[in-house]
Amino acid sequence: MGPLAGVRILDLTTVMMGPSATQGLAELGADVIKVEAPGGDPVRYIGPARHHGMGALFLNANGSKRSIVLDLKSDGGRAALLRLCEGADVLAYNIRPQAMGRLGLGYDDVRAVRPDILYAGMFGYGQEGPYAARPAYDDLIQGAALLPFLIARAGDGTPRYVPAAIADRVVGLAAVGAISAALYHRQKTGEGQRLDVPMFETMVGLTLADHLGGLTFDPPLGEGGYQRLLSPERRPYRTRDGFICALVYNDKQWKSFYEATGRADEFASDPRLVSIKTRTEHIDALYAEVAATFRERTTAEWMDLLERADIPFVPVHDFGSILEDPQVQAVNLLPVVDHPSEGRIRKIQPATRWSKTQAVPHRPAPRLGEHTRSLLAEAGFSDGEIDRLAAEGAIGLG
CATH class of the missing domain: 3.30.1540.10 (formyl-coa transferase, domain 3)
Structure with missing residues (x-):
């Protein structure tokens, strides 16, 4: 079920920005295949966990996906991924495009096996500018997009980051919108394309939409900043x-x-x-x-x-009271569900409501490599080929 039912996405993303985007697409019905390196997504090991590699942050960013382990630095792992691309609608990644090129998985490499694929990258900076090859993390992008400056100006003068991975989450949402729109375009035209969703430009646009102020005009009609939002008295x-x-x-x-x-x-x-x-x-x-x-x-x-x-x-909620909020309970936003390996866990539900194609989580967050064998079999690999790739270390079997 879900409006994206029938769409298959190869998810090469890690940590927070990319996985939150692909989880959103999975909850809209897409079949998302999480492609992990032999060590797994690093976020598997962050936060409380009942079992190694199944930490709380991972569970909350990777639901409704299947996991396959491929060593993309090996010939066998790269070849396996390209074979999976033949049946995929989208390839999503969030490392720098230069690194994808070094892996032999640039846009031209991928569209050679699937010409109409959507090749969606989430990374730090637009590729036309001087920052194109720079690494980026949420904290850095917050700083570059004025958030610590705005917090300092509205507070005691001390710059601080927003205590949430706000850039990762916002850019992830932007990627959901871009990929969904590109799927619609492909449905109408049959055309695949490359999509770049840069963190810096996305977040600068978000911030300045509120705060460009008098700098909107040329010459300026005043300095930037929306007074009400910057008032030091704007607080609980x-x-x-x-x-x-x-x-x-x-x-x-x-x-x-x-x-x-x-x-x-x-x-x-x-x-x-x-x-x-x-x-x-x-x-x-x-x-x-x-x-x-x-x-x-x-x-x-x-x-x-x-x-x-x-x-x-x-009310001003805390971690405990939000769970008891009557609105949260009435809409069943944070139900406790059964995970096949992790037991009873609280699962954040999609907030949107659809009258015909309701978006729902349709499978639990996967164990590392849980679906490697079945996914390769779906792609036409024989048992012998799968066993050989495993013996070579090109894949990992969960």
Whole structure:
């Protein structure tokens, strides 16, 4: 099931960016074959695990895939991959294109055996620029895409990374969209193509969409930066007994907030509150005043008040409370399921809802090389060929 049912993807990606993209495609119904080196994807060994090579990060980025172990540096492993390419719709990778070329697996090598294949690369930088051959990691791309600078400007002046692999995840989502669109194009035209999804350019575009500001214009009409997002007071509000997230944003919400807190006259007389333009110009001071008001009541009191005033709010969750959130439970976002080797695990479900082709995880994250023999057999390898490749070390049998 799923809208991509019938699509086969060879997944040469590792760590986080590529695997999160291919897991998204797998959950949309694609048959994703995870091609691993003899040692496996390094992320297999990160985080808590019940069994070696089945760590928590791996389980959460590689569901609904099959695993085959090929030594792509060997002639036999490379030949096996090219034979698998004959029946594949997409080859996805996230090492530098130069490294793919050294393996003899560049675009020209692959399309020689499957002319209409989609050759999708996720890597650091666009290949037309001077950074083309540079390595890239999430932290580096965050820095290059202004995120630590923005955090410093909105905070105490200390640059920091976002405490999530945000660049890997965002670029992974961009790759899902690009690959899906390329599949649609191929369906209409029969044409395969090479797709490059660069981290740097994707993340710079994402950040500057909010913060290009006056630099949008030539000559500039001011410096970059969206004032509201950069306000040091834009953060969860401290209450008498905890914290709460609330956003007083549009005209109606600001009016309702002042009325609900007994200050309707202030709202009517304060010129800063006239429009979104004037509020943005004075956002630091206004947010500071709102923050002071939130200290006057408990979190429960604020939840009741904000609900009645129709002002958006949510609790400040931690790792424990998010599991108990009634919305999370109602939509079954984090169910506990049975994994055939890892026992009971919590599995993050796809958030999208489809009326006819619902995307669902359709198999558990695989053990290293679990499907090597069966996948090679599907590609037409005989038992003797498989045994010979295993004896040579070109493949690994799980």
